[in-house]
Amino acid sequence: MTSASPILIIGSMAFDDLELPTGSAHNVVGGSATYSAFAASVFAPVRVVAVVGDDFPEEMLGTMRGRGIDVDGVERASGKTFRWAGRYDTDLIHRTTLDTQLNVFASFNPKLPELYRDTPFVLLGNNHPALQLDVLEQTRAPLFVVADTMNFWISGEPQILASMLRRIDTLVVNDEEARQLSGIYNIRRAARDILTRGPRRVIIKRGEHGALLFDEDGIFAAPGFPLEDVIDPTGAGDSFAGGLLGYLSNQQQISALSLRRAMLHATATASFCVEAVGTQRIATITREDVAQRVDQIRSLYEFGASTM
Amino acid sequence: MTSASPILIIGSMAFDDLELPTGSAHNVVGGSATYSAFAASVFAPVRVVAVVGDDFPEEMLGTMRGRGIDVDGVERASGKTFRWAGRYDTDLIHRTTLDTQLNVFASFNPKLPELYRDTPFVLLGNNHPALQLDVLEQTRAPLFVVADTMNFWISGEPQILASMLRRIDTLVVNDEEARQLSGIYNIRRAARDILTRGPRRVIIKRGEHGALLFDEDGIFAAPGFPLEDVIDPTGAGDSFAGGLLGYLSNQQQISALSLRRAMLHATATASFCVEAVGTQRIATITREDVAQRVDQIRSLYEFGASTM
Known part of the structure; x- marks a missing residue:
């Protein structure tokens, strides 16, 4: 763990109300930054930039700190936390x-703490691309930048x-987003575009079917692991991205080989996320579990x- | 090729009218036996039991013979060929x-030629399970029997x-059929059931996402190969089953290892099927193409x- 470089994660922290086949769950702490941070923290120290409202439990920030996640960049604003x-x-x-209530997220204007500006690994969680660019401007020569996006920004x-x-170095999207962004249905052609x-x-995420990496060395497929207990897929994609960066940071090199290994570790990490509601499982896994x-x-x- | 044992395939031979995103195609020769036979013929001699009407082109039977497919078991009945x-x-x-017109298939009552009864590898294409059982009764101690089925028989x-x-030794179905048959949504639990x-x-086929084999040795995943040209998926599942049996027959042994290898060869074989309309591509591939x-x-x- 000590040899891993830190990872900077910008994203949302939220309350989710989930209607799952197994029942409903209310006020579940979620958000892309939360899931990605827990996943990445399995492998490396993490720094989070996000905003929460008055209603966000201090206890959860404590849990994150306990996992080696620096939450000094989490701004506590007056008002309610983002809710989905x-x-x-x-x-x-x-x-x-x-329902989507942006709440304090609507006026989120991330300011990176000075210490954060030199973080070598950066994950730009799904956000307005102007905000993603603004964060990038505040960093100094990061080694590796990964971004996520969604249909709303692709069309808007x-x-x-x-x-x-x-x-950015690497875009992580799902197959529908890849199709929308490229205007091409075929996944391989869409990736090339x-x-x-x-x-x-x-990297094209395909839910239970795993993920595909397209790079100059070709195509790599990380399979989905057929799980017996799939409870809540919320945050699985964010956990994938967090696991990916966490593993890479831990390897301290970006190569065709380390990326391919990272794809498997990201898939493995994300597979735990879906086994319980919210962050219950992803917040407790160990490197041994992932291995x-x-x-x-x-x-x-x-x-x-x-x-x- | 000479070392491979023959494969007996029972299924449909048909005319298909296809409305594809790339255009319409009429009177395309198809049917489960046709696709499976072409796929299996890449690896082994094939014997087909099926029924066609007066309107079925003799030329296609000639093409099949040219690929080492014995069509003596194809009965030519008075009337029209099955049409989908x-x-x-x-x-x-x-x-x-x-549209589905059973035509001569409605009164199909397969009679195995004497020579066929000792075929070691048997593929029971999707059909009424009573007909599949009837064919099995006519065989003598086959080494390996694979069957396909569909929602219509599962519920009916x-x-x-x-x-x-x-x-049978091995059931080959898609994920929806596995769920329907077991009454269980989760694929891993469905397979165990x-x-x-x-x-x-x-074996659970998952289209472009490949296929999963569940056996006493665990789970094996054959990935789908991301193709650039996907034209017509008709017959891909049948080509998978044909390729599977063809490869196994060629290996002349059924083991955890040969089955896993067969999964990859079946996936590879089926991937050619979708690259052209009907049997155009699957009818012309070589072992080198598959390798x-x-x-x-x-x-x-x-x-x-x-x-x-």
């Missing part, structure tokens, strides 16, 4: 947003999004004693 | 059946289907020079 409500279908894939802010894409827009790499699941995932492709 | 019409969504996954003929399941119903192995694609698929999981 959603209903998941039985398939736990499709979901309907029932195409030009600022295009500027953001030219400034996105690579012409700036990022050196694009074990990476072994399980790798066993999905093993032929046994011999090779082909 | 369907429309695919843009995603090329969801499809709507527009549960008891006969249950008898069929007790007589199916394994209590008779088959020693169940090359298996290498491409395996490269999806390779880390480069070093290992983890």
Whole structure:
């Protein structure tokens, strides 16, 4: 752990109201920064920039500190914390947003603490691309920048999004977002198109089917691990991104090999997230847990004693 | 090729009318037996039991013979060939059946030629489970029996289907069929349930996401290869089953290892099927084509020079 460089994560911290096939859960602490931070903290020290309202429990910030997450960059603003409500279908894939209340997030204007500006690994969670760019401007020569985005910004802010894409190393999106961004249905062609827009790499998340990495070395597929208990997929994508950066930081090098290993560790990390409501599971996993699941995932492709 | 044991395939031969995102195609020769036979013929000699009408082109039977497919078991009945019409969504996954005309298939009462009864590898294509059982009764101690089925039989003929399941080695179904058959949404739990119903192995096809094998040795995942040209998914599942049996027959042994290798070869074989309308591509591929694609698929999981 001590050899890993810190990771800077910018994103949301939120209360979620979740209607899950297994029941409803209210006031669940969530948000992209929260999930990503817990996931990354398995591998490396984490610094979070986010905003919460008066109503956000100090106890959760304490839990995060206990996991090696520096929350000095979490601004406590007057008002209510960002709130999202959603209903998941039985398939736990499709979901309907029932309510979104930006609250203190509406006027979020992130200011990086001086210490944070030199963080080598940066995760720009899904946000207005202007805000993502603004945060990048406040950093000094980061080694590796990963960004997430969503349909809302792809359709609403195409030009600022295009500027953001030219400034990052890796874009992490799901298959629908990749299609929307490129205007191309075929995933492989869509990925190739996105690579012409700036990022050196694009990772396409496919939920239970894992994720694909497209880079100059080709295509790498991290399989989804068939889980027996899928409870709440909220935050799985954010946990994936956090796990990815956490692992890379821990390896202290960006190469075709370390990225491919990171894809498996990110998938493994995210797989824990869905096993419980909210951050319950992702906030408690250990490196040993992740290593074990990476072994399980790798066993999905093993032929046994011999090779082909 | 000469060392491979023959494969017996029972299924449909048909005319398909396809509405594809790239255009419409009429009177396309299709059917589960046709696709499976072309796929299996890449690896092994094939024997087909099916029925066609007066209108089925003799030329296609000649093409099949040219690929080492014995069509002596294809009965030519008076009347029209089975016909299916369907429309695919843009995603090329969801499809709507527009028309089904059983025609000569309605009174199909397969009689195995004497020579066929001792075929060691048997593929029972999707059919009424009573017909699948009837064919099995006509075989003598086959080494390996694979069956396919569909929602229509799962809901309509549960008891006969249950008898069929007790007589086969491997069931090949898609994820929706596995869920329907087991009554369990979670794929891993669904697979375990199916394994209590008779088959020693169940393979769950997941379209572009590949396929999962569940057996006593665990779970094996064959990834879908991200194709740049996906034209017509009709017959991909049948090509998968044909490729699976073809490869196993060629290996002449059923083991955890040969099954895992067969999963990759089946996925590779099926991936060609979707690259053109109907059987155009699957009817012309070589073992070298498949071997090359298996290498491409395996490269999806390779880390480069070093290992983890």
